Amino acid sequence: MTLISLLLVLFVERVTTKSRYWQADFYSAKYLAGWQRRDGLAGETSVLLLLLIIALPAITVFCILTFAVGQIIAFILSTGILMVCVGCPNVRATYKCYLQAANRGDIEACSLYEDQICENQNIPATFGQNLVWQNYRHYAAVILFFVIFGAAGAVFYVLARAVQSQIGNENQHANQIIHVLDWLPVRITSLGFLLVGHFSRALPIWLGHFFAVNLSAKKLLVDVTQAAEEIEPDERDYTEEPCTLVKLAKRNILFLMAVISGLTLGGWLS
Numbered sequence: 001m002t003l004i005s006l007l008l009v010l011f012v013e014r015v016t017t018k019s020r021y022w023q024a025d026f027y028s029a030k031y032l033a034g035w036q037r038r039d040g041l042a043g044e045t046s047v048l049l050l051l052l053i054i055a056l057p058a059i060t061v062f063c064i065l066t067f068a069v070g071q072i073i074a075f076i077l078s079t080g081i082l083m084v085c086v087g088c089p090n091v092r093a094t095y096k097c098y099l100q101a102a103n104r105g106d107i108e109a110c111s112l113y114e115d116q117i118c119e120n121q122n123i124p125a126t127f128g129q130n131l132v133w134q135n136y137r138h139y140a141a142v143i144l145f146f147v148i149f150g151a152a153g154a155v156f157y158v159l160a161r162a163v164q165s166q167i168g169n170e171n172q173h174a175n176q177i178i179h180v181l182d183w184l185p186v187r188i189t190s191l192g193f194l195l196v197g198h199f200s201r202a203l204p205i206w207l208g209h210f211f212a213v214n215l216s217a218k219k220l221l222v223d224v225t226q227a228a229e230e231i232e233p234d235e236r237d238y239t240e241e242p243c244t245l246v247k248l249a250k251r252n253i254l255f256l257m258a259v260i261s262g263l264t265l266g267g268w269l270s
Helices: 002-015 024-037 047-068 071-085 089-103 107-117 127-167 172-196 199-210 217-228 240-265
Strands: none
Touching (some): 002 071, 002 240, 024 071, 024 127, 047 071, 047 127, 047 172, 107 127, 127 172, 172 217, 172 240, 199 217, 217 240
């Protein structure tokens, strides 16, 4: 069932443009706004309250899917929830606009589009590397949480990501929560990059970062990506680097799906 849900969602997400009602940001923004009105979500919010805010919807989803509905309805609901959680139409639109600007030689517009998806200015990253990071946050990590913990796990990660994006600059607890959640998924994802990219060059980087507990997920992913896909700099072509890294990210998603398929056929996943 897990594999079928993933295949359906990735296919539909690929060939259609989702309305705002099928985007996680639409629901997470409304949910977190409710907590903000009650002063429950701010810079001084404790880690326990943050965990409660994040966990409540996930626990509700788990209880409904486990105790309130049958298997067929649970499968349909899980697939629908995954459809909402996976993907980021805004980033896809920004990427397309960047390519259009680059093709017409509008360098200033390219720079503006780069700024739109750069979440952490403290970690140097190119436009393509930022796209890889967004791919991890909105595809790979959500897929891994869904595979391991079901729809409730996907909801939990998406909400933790939304909380960190909203108050991460003023509340370190939000950053700590997402850092813990990203620790294993980003290492699994980056392992895929070195397997579908330049293995011998990326492996030492991956091994060197594996036990670095305090290393940020984005820094690890950027470093492994840089080693896994060598790109010759071309000052005249602003599309080569992002296009090459997007292809690498897509190959990695296909690799993850192949592994999940193998585990399903082997009876390790249901």
